[in-house]
Amino acid sequence: MHGFIGRSLCGVLQIRRYRLTMMDIIKLEHGSGGALSRKLTEELIYENLKNERYPELSDATILDIKGQFAFTTDTYTIDPLFFPGGDIGKLAIFGTCNDLAVSGAKPLYLSLAFVIEEGFPIADLKRILSSIRRAANEAGIRIVTGDTKVVPKNRGGGIYINTTGIGTREFRHRISGSRIESGDAVVISGPIGSHGIAIMASRESLPVGPQVKSDVAFLYPLCRNLYQLGEDLKFMRDATRGGIAAVLNEAISDTELSMNINESSIPLGEKVDAISNILGLNPLEIANEGVFIAVVRGSRGERALSLLRETRGGDRAQIIGHVDSAYPGKVILETISGGKRILDFPRGLMLPRIC
């Protein structure tokens, strides 16, 4: 790993003479570790991401963490890079923070690594970096180390981002499907489907109107409010790839319990119902970037709802079902029509590179 910034800053004045312009593109030399690499990291990445406490982004950073912490990593390959409601940068920050939040941890530090394809416009990289900065500020996290590599043209999808996150443990109880019991309530934090539909619509140039925006959001404030439930909060997971169908099945598939989900109580994002109808998609299988599922003790379902609804982004939270033992290991969906069927793990490749 080479740092965002070279060991020495003495070359700065020299480099300034070749100031990067918006017309520029990424060249293989930007990843060589030489002068162009330094120019890229100093003028673009460092300028955008420096922070007061860790003013010099470097190969490795000493962190001051006490107690238990959570550690996670994720790689973002989404296509298109810019979509209604967000871009790959915002996604790379919030996505990793959300994985920490649903594990019961407060996101604190992130690493940030780019794999950029030769020929990628500098202007687009700038847009992504400023989006990363805004997302990091909103989340209150610090980017403390990173890396940039350039791959030859046609060997990459424009830009890929990896972020690794560290957060301190705030929730003292175990978050695990194995703690789920019969009678528990299944809670959803907000409306589903918007991310997948927004991505699909921009890929296929579907004229869906300005209302359809990705729901990509920072979930920690919502999760933190739920931590107050103590041991009555048993399971949390953000419903990204595979949608809530995947999350509900993951929660229950290794147990002797079943989940009864009421389809008509599941909140849907703007236009999601109509558009998924046209495209033949099931909203329950569509990826989200700002929604999570929680399982709480049955008697605490209403309390969980009010905790979510009083937080920004949680006003459409719902109880969508409950746990029993009628069909062990299965998720049973009571459909909008009133019929019943199994809600299985999504199968096949519905939509590649969704996050």
Added chain:
Amino acid sequence: MIKLEELIHLNDRNIILKLKEKIDELADELQKEIKIMEVCGTHTVSIRRNGIHSLLPTNVKMISGPGCPVCVTPASYIDNAIQLVEEKRAIVVTFGDMLKVPGTKGYSLSRFMGSGWVRVIYSPAEMLEIRKDTSKPVVFLGIGFETTVPTIASTFLRGVENQLEDMYLYTSFKTVPPALEALLADTESEIDAFLLPGHVSVILGMEPYRKVLERKNGIPGVIGGFEPVDIMLAIYKILKQLAEGRREVENAYPRAVRGTGNPKARAVIEKLLEPGDELWRGLGKLPASGLRIRREYENIDAVVKFGLSEEYNYEPAGCLCAEVIQGKVAPNQCPHFAKDCIPEEPIGPCMVSSEGACAAYYRYGDIG
């Protein structure tokens, strides 16, 4: 045209519950087990996906029929398609569902994916673009029922008009009424009524079904749409006919289907194609049940151009797809079902196609 907002009413629980009450009453009155075959794969999926079967009284059973195009295509047709790539060095163009169906030797067209020799398209019109892009012969795998045929036929007619060369059609088209006739003629058949396919009927209208169903030994047939309310309404109308001792073809999908169907689309079919005997997986060779390329267009017929051998029926050991297609066994009665036959690694086509009965049962279960 129907507005999207109106579709929500077609999934209205209150309307469905009212229809359910009426269905329950009629089923009580009939006092015996009623087997309704949904001919079309899209119906199978909608019924399972919406859990319609779980709303029906215990003596009313929905059974899947032969209306999944991939499922009724003989495995030897896949062999020929593979031969087109391997020996004839032609580019094979197909709808995606065909890719994963194994031929008689156990492998499918999917082995050529990414090589450029097999191309998946969503609309037949994309054919013309592929034709312009390559110097190799291009063959389209023509499978499907009356619904799909008109757009494929019009694409090829346009190709002929524009003198596009080296573009061929390998037909395995099927027509629905002869299949209904074969199912009725089967003395082992326990089918009491047909839920007739909505999309096919948009093209056909009602008359072709009348010839088959409204006669001695005929059974009720009701054309239904694909939303839950549509399907419940069609089932209600079927039970009403049975209770009243009628055997008629009825249209419960009038917002899409006209009595006369779509004569323009039929004219396009008839210009390029003519009825011919066709081999169905599961049902065998049925007279005049296929659509073959007319002699005057034989220069676009892949069978003529490449000398493809005649198809024959072959079933992998123990695979009950043929029986499933005829409604004789339910998917979960097959010994392979959900064990060594799953959508990711299918043995028979009923587990491959998104419209296949086995795939629908596997995915949505059989909760009563």
